Structure formats: C-alpha cells, structure tokens
Amino acid sequence: MTSIFDAAISVVRADDASEKARAGREVHDNWVAGRLDMNPGSNALPDRPGRPEKPELVPPAQVPRRRAGTPEGRVALLHALTHIELNAIDLAFDMIARFGPDVADDLRHEFITDWLTVGDDECRHFLMIADRLQGLGSSYGALPAHDGLWEAALKTADDVMARLAIAPLVLEARGLDVTPQMIDSLRHAGDATSAQLLSVIYEDEISHVAIGARWLKELCSRAGLDPRERFQDYVRKRFQGGLKQPFNHDAREMAGFERNFYLNLSD
Numbered sequence: 153m154t155s156i157f158d159a160a161i162s163v164v165r166a167d168d169a170s171e172k173a174r175a176g177r178e179v180h181d182n183w184v185a186g187r188l189d190m191n192p193g194s195n196a197l198p199d200r201p202g203r204p205e206k207p208e209l210v211p212p213a214q215v216p217r218r219r220a221g222t223p224e225g226r227v228a229l230l231h232a233l234t235h236i237e238l239n240a241i242d243l244a245f246d247m248i249a250r251f252g253p254d255v256a257d258d259l260r261h262e263f264i265t266d267w268l269t270v271g272d273d274e275c276r277h278f279l280m281i282a283d284r285l286q287g288l289g290s291s292y293g294a295l296p297a298h299d300g301l302w303e304a305a306l307k308t309a310d311d312v313m314a315r316l317a318i319a320p321l322v323l324e325a326r327g328l329d330v331t332p333q334m335i336d337s338l339r340h341a342g343d344a345t346s347a348q349l350l351s352v353i354y355e356d357e358i359s360h361v362a363i364g365a366r367w368l369k370e371l372c373s374r375a376g377l378d379p380r381e382r383f384q385d386y387v388r389k390r391f392q393g394g395l396k397q398p399f400n401h402d403a404r405e406m407a408g409f410e411r412n413f414y415l416n417l418s419d
C-alpha cells in the first residue's frame with residue numbers, strides 16, 4: 153500500500169495544474185476506499201509546490217483589475233479565483249503531508265480525512281472555474297497572478313496551529329466575507345453561470361472554515377491552550393496587516409468561528 157503522506161506530496165509536487173487537481177481527487181477517492189495507509193512516507197515535501205510555467209507571478213499591483221462589470225474584468229476575476237483555488241489545493245495536501253504525521257495517534261485518521269475532504273473540494277473548485285474561464289475564451293495561465301497566498305502560508309510552515317489560524321481562519325474566512333458581493337456583481341452583470349459557480353464554492357468554503365476552527369480548538373484543547381488567545385497571537389505575529397472589515401459574521405458563525413476570536417483584530 154502507498155502512504156497517504158507520499159500520495160499527498162505527489163499532489164503538491166505536480167506541475168501541471170489540471171493534473172494536480174485530478175491527482176488530488178484520486179488521492180481522496182483512494183483514501184475513502186481504504187487503499188492508502190498512514191505509514192511514514194519516503195518522499196520529501198518540496199520548498200515550493202509544483203506549478204505550471206504560466207501564470208507568471210508578479211507583485212499584486214500588477215495583477216489585472218478584477219471587475220464583474222466588463223468581460224475583461226470578469227475574466228480577470230475568474231482567473232484570480234482559479235489561482236486561489238490552485239493555492240488552496242496545495243495548502244490542503246501540504247496540511248496532510250507536513251502536519252499529519254505529528255498529529256496524535258487517535259486523531260490522525262480524522263485529521264487526514266477532514267483535510268482530504270477540503271482538498272477534494274479545492275480540486276473540484278479549480279476544475280470548475282478553469283473550465284468556466286475557457287468558456288469565456290480565456291484559460292488559467294493567460295494572465296499574471298501573485299504569490300501572496302503561498303507567501304502567507306510559508307510563514308506558518310513550522311507550526312500546525314499557526315497554519316490553522318492563518319490559512320483557513322484568516323484567508324479562507326476572508327473569502328466568506330467577500331464572495332457574496334462578487335456573486336451579486338456577477339448576477340448584475342448578467343453572468344448567472346459564473347455567479348452560480350461562486351455560490352457552490354461559497355457553501356463549500358463555509359465547511360472549510362468550520363474544519364479549520366474545529367481543528368484549532370481540538371489541538372488547543374489537547375495542549376491545554378486557549379484557542380482564542382492562540383489565534384490572536386498568531387495573527388498578530390504571523391500575518392501582515394490587520395483583518396479587513398466588513399466581516400460576514402453569519403457565515404463565520406455558521407462555521408463555528410465566533411466573533412470574539414477576530415473582532416478586535418480588525419483595523
């Protein structure tokens with residue numbers, strides 16, 4: 153049998169974006185079918201995930217403006233979202249490969265299952281929006297993108313609690329804050345197809361934030377730590393700039409991420 157940790161690393165290493173997404177879904181299915189074990193792997197995580205040659209990575213200010221109102225703006229918006237989903241695939245499989253082996257024995261299987269559920273969703277999201285981009289006459293890689301998401305993740309490579317605080321509970325929770333507005337703008341612009349895709353993603357992302365909140369609380373409780381204090385400390389020390397308002401309190405609440413965790417961290 154193959155180790156889940158080796159299988160997760162092979163997803164992170166994959167260069168071709170669609171290939172990465174398909175491989176991720178296959179790893180998920182193999183895990184659910186009991187075809188992977190939790191023995192230590194023999195592969196090493198790369199310093200950077202495998203990525204296609206395109207998109208070119210540029211500073212955030214050089215990424216084309218995303219506006220739902222014009223066809224070019226919509227392509228820019230969907231391109232940026234596709235890039236976010238690709239990063240999200242790497243983050244989910246990195247979570248398993250990097251931190252899974254050190255999770256307590258009695259929690260490890262559940263930890264892996266939860267993050268594979270997230271990873272499988274991210275693969276599906278990537279394939280869905282990349283397909284929509286093609287429907288609009290563009291493709292993933294046609295525009296430049298920035299590397300901010302991965303850079304933020306790198307600052308938490310040494311500590312699972314820090315990763316949980318920053319990746320799902322800052323970055324993905326931010327997605328919950330901004331997506332309803334994007335869906336509205338796409339609908340207004342007459343792009344009901346893209347709006348519908350974003351609605352599907354939005355619902356799934358609530359469950360990703362929920363999984364993040366659940367694991368931060370669980371690991372803190374095992375270690376006798378206060379999850380709210382830990383969260384606040386990590387955000388202050390490892391995330392640049394305060395959290396941006398307005399917050400989508402309802403969606404965050406639905407994910408079990410209560411406002412006393414984040415309210416006083418906003419600028």
Ligand SMILES: [Fe+2]
Nearest residue numbers: 237240274277
């Ligand atoms: Fe996603």
Ligand SMILES: [Fe+2]
Nearest residue numbers: 240324357360
């Ligand atoms: Fe997600």
